[in-house]
Amino acid sequence: xxxxxxxxxxxxxxxxxxxxxxxxxxxxxxxxxxxxxxxxxxxxxxxxxxxxxxxxxxxxxxxxxxxxxxxxxxxxxxxxxxxxxxxxxxxxxxxxxxxxxxxxxxxxxxxxxxxxxxx
Amino acid sequence: xxxxxxxxxxxxxxxxxxxxxxxxxxxxxxxxxxxxxxxxxxxxxxxxxxxxxxxxxxxxxxxxxxxxxxxxxxxxxxxxxxxxxxxxxxxxxxxxxxxxxxxxxxxxxxxxxxxxxxxxxxxxxxxxxxxxxxxxxxxxxxxxxxxxxxxxxxxxxxxxxxxxxxxxxxxxxxxxxxxxxxxxxxxxxxxxxxxxxxxxxxxxxxxxxxxxxxxxxxxxxxxxxxxxxxxxxxxxxxxxxxxxxxxxxxxxxxxxxxxxxxxxxxxxxxxxxxxxxxxxxxxxxxxxxxxxxxxxxxxxxxxxxxxxxxxxxxxxxxxxxxxxxxxxxxxxxxxxxxxxxxxxxxxxxxxxxxxxxxxxxxxxxxxxxxxxxxxxxxxxxxxxxxxxxxxxxxxxxxxxxxxxxxxxxxxxxxxxxxxxxxxxxxxxxxxxxxxxxxxxxxxxxx
Numbered sequence: 001x002x003x004x005x006x007x008x009x010x011x012x013x014x015x016x017x018x019x020x021x022x023x024x025x026x027x028x029x030x031x032x033x034x035x036x037x038x039x040x041x042x043x044x045x046x047x048x049x050x051x052x053x054x055x056x057x058x059x060x061x062x063x064x065x066x067x068x069x070x071x072x073x074x075x076x077x078x079x080x081x082x083x084x085x086x087x088x089x090x091x092x093x094x095x096x097x098x099x100x101x102x103x104x105x106x107x108x109x110x111x112x113x114x115x116x117x118x119x
Numbered sequence: 120x121x122x123x124x125x126x127x128x129x130x131x132x133x134x135x136x137x138x139x140x141x142x143x144x145x146x147x148x149x150x151x152x153x154x155x156x157x158x159x160x161x162x163x164x165x166x167x168x169x170x171x172x173x174x175x176x177x178x179x180x181x182x183x184x185x186x187x188x189x190x191x192x193x194x195x196x197x198x199x200x201x202x203x204x205x206x207x208x209x210x211x212x213x214x215x216x217x218x219x220x221x222x223x224x225x226x227x228x229x230x231x232x233x234x235x236x237x238x239x240x241x242x243x244x245x246x247x248x249x250x251x252x253x254x255x256x257x258x259x260x261x262x263x264x265x266x267x268x269x270x271x272x273x274x275x276x277x278x279x280x281x282x283x284x285x286x287x288x289x290x291x292x293x294x295x296x297x298x299x300x301x302x303x304x305x306x307x308x309x310x311x312x313x314x315x316x317x318x319x320x321x322x323x324x325x326x327x328x329x330x331x332x333x334x335x336x337x338x339x340x341x342x343x344x345x346x347x348x349x350x351x352x353x354x355x356x357x358x359x360x361x362x363x364x365x366x367x368x369x370x371x372x373x374x375x376x377x378x379x380x381x382x383x384x385x386x387x388x389x390x391x392x393x394x395x396x397x398x399x400x401x402x403x404x405x406x407x408x409x410x411x412x413x414x415x416x417x418x419x420x421x422x423x424x425x426x427x428x429x430x431x432x433x434x435x436x437x438x439x440x441x442x443x444x445x446x447x448x449x450x451x452x453x454x455x456x457x458x459x460x461x462x463x464x465x466x467x468x469x470x471x472x473x474x475x476x477x478x479x480x481x482x483x484x485x486x487x488x489x490x491x492x493x494x495x496x497x498x499x500x501x502x503x504x505x506x507x508x509x510x511x512x513x514x515x516x517x518x519x520x521x522x523x524x525x526x527x528x529x530x531x532x533x534x535x536x537x538x539x540x541x542x543x544x545x546x547x548x549x550x551x552x553x554x555x556x557x558x559x560x561x562x563x564x565x
Contacts, residue, residue: 013562013563013564016261017560019261022259022263024257024258024259026263027257027263027265028265030265031293032292033257033292039254041128041256044122044259045122045127045128045256045257045258046256046257047128047251047254047255047256047257048254048257048267048288049254050212050213050253050254050284050288052288052291052292053284053288053291056291056292059291061290061291061321062289062290062291062293062294062295062296063294063295063296063325063434063437063438064286064295064296064298064321064322064323065295065296065297065298065323065325065326065327065433065437066298066299066312066323066326066327067298067299067300067326067327067329067386068299068300068304068307068327068329068372069302069304069328069329069330069372070303070329070330070334070335070338070368070369070372071303071305071334071338071368071499071500071501071502071509072303072334073333073334073344073500074344074345075333075344075346077329077330077331077388078329078331078388078419079299079300079301079329080299081388081418081419082327082329082386082388082416082418082426082429083298083299084260084266084418085416085418085419085422085423085425085429086297086327086386086418086426086429086430086433087260087264087266087295087423088260088262088264088422088426089416089418089423089424089425089426089428089430090294090295091262091264091423092423092426092427092430093427093430093431093434095293095294095295095430096292096294097264097293097294097295097297098264098265098266098289098293098295099265099266099267099289099297100266100267100268100269100281100282100285100289100297100298101267101268101281101298101299102268102270102271102272102279102280102281102299102301103123103127103130103131103256103268103269103270103281104123104271105131105169105197105198105199106124106125106126106131106169106170107169107542109124109549109550110170110171110544110548110549110550111171111543111544111545111548111549111550112346112542112545112549
């Protein structure tokens with residue numbers, strides 16, 4: 001059932017800035033990524049080596065889910081929000097889940113509200 | 120989130136520099152005696168910048184004098200509209216991206232033959248510039264869930280999906296890999312299946328189709344939603360008639376996804392104004408149309424805790440037997456492929472071609488590009504080519520104005536309208552609110 005109640009909703013930026021991030025090394029460790037396969041960009045970002053694909057090629061594939069939508073209105077229907085929510089929901093029910101999404105352009109970030117991520 | 124929306128790890132900059140290096144090679148070749156005999160009027164390779172700047176859409180370059188190059192008309196697109204971005208999203212590795220960059224067609228020579236990045240000897244240097252961008256960036260969600268962020272191609276003139284490389288890595292790291300396709304199911308998901316899955320060799324186990332009661336009401340044709348304007352108050356009140364009527368769009372999109380033979384779960388992305396009656400109508404319509412199930416999700420308020428019902432259903436659906444198939448075979452004639460998409464997915468009655476489109480299709484088939492998949496550049500605001508037609512339009516004819524090729528990325532893209540590849544800014548740009556506060560913290564970024 002829907003757990004909707006009344007709750008003040010802060011801005012996306014305020015939510016993001018209030019989050020407690022783990023060092024990205026911990027996140028990478030939790031996925032079984034080896035130290036040699038990580039290139040750190042500061043504490044909270046890392047690039048992952050393509051060697052992972054070769055090393056884990058015998059491992060069975062995860063279930064692969066594509067999130068899409070009905071024909072949207074100009075306000076969007078929340079595909080990214082749902083993709084993030086679903087990935088976290090799967091983790092809540094004990095399924096180890098990974099999200100793979102696009103990087104937004106900086107053009108809309110400074111243009112139309114809601115044009116970038118978090119809109 | 121600031122990082123995610125800003126420079127991140129610089130991939131978009133790399134795409135821009137690689138793209139513009141090729142542009143510079145082209146104009147240099149023209150000014151140094153034009154050894155490849157390039158027809159300057161045929162050059163379709165423009166320049167890119169990751170700033171929305173409408174004043175750069177159409178420009179004249181090479182002004183000054185003989186030492187400053189050959190004057191000609193050109194223009195800028197936003198960086199994510201670059202074919203190099205589409206290539207980054209569709210490549211499988213370093214050797215593959217080298218090949219794909221070499222295949223980029225920048226225009227024609229004076230005998231009408233395609234001129235490539237390989238011909239200009241630019242592809243090697245472009246590959247070097249792209250080498251670091253080839254690796255996906257690992258971030259985390261608010262709940263410390265791993266998130267791979269990689270590539271961001273447009274969803275109209277390109278295929279609108281994150282990278283194959285990130286999926287090849289992510290699919291080995293857990294029990295579930297969740298990815299997202301841009302725009303509606305008729306565009307992003309169709310391209311996910313017919314273009315991305317074809318090149319990645321991966322097959323998805325379930326589709327999640329997101330719907331909102333608000334959008335379904337708008338699909339009744341009773342309300343118009345314009346970004347930046349206040350919502351019609353009618354959209355915030357119970358209106359079971361509008362929801363029932365608007366479900367025609369949901370039903371068609373479910374049918375579209377079922378053509379590919381994989382289970383479909385409808386996620387009702389909840390709003391505080393949704394009523395129980397409205398939700399029941401959507402659930403019933405979804406199941407009748409063949410969805411595996413339809414679930415309300417309020418992750419927007421509760422995070423992962425709000426999406427556990429959805430997660431359970433998606434996990435069940437992904438264990439159902441499925442029989443994935445592409446919508447069309449690549450060896451069909453270009454027009455036949457276009458018509459399969461237009462009729463089956465959009466619900467069109469017929470397709471018409473401008474004289475230019477006819478000429479281009481003949482030329483592509485003659486040049487050996489006829490076997491590429493099709494990437495329709497269509498409005499996302501309607502199942503048809505006309506953004507004003509809501510719900511499930513019928514009986515319309517899809518006009519193909521023009522057909523272009525992204526040979527490097529590996530698709531042909533028919534244009535079903537004017538596609539803007541360099542956005543403009545609104546009268547009050549969101550950037551006017553962005554600043555740093557006393558403590559040096561970013562404010563005003565959404």
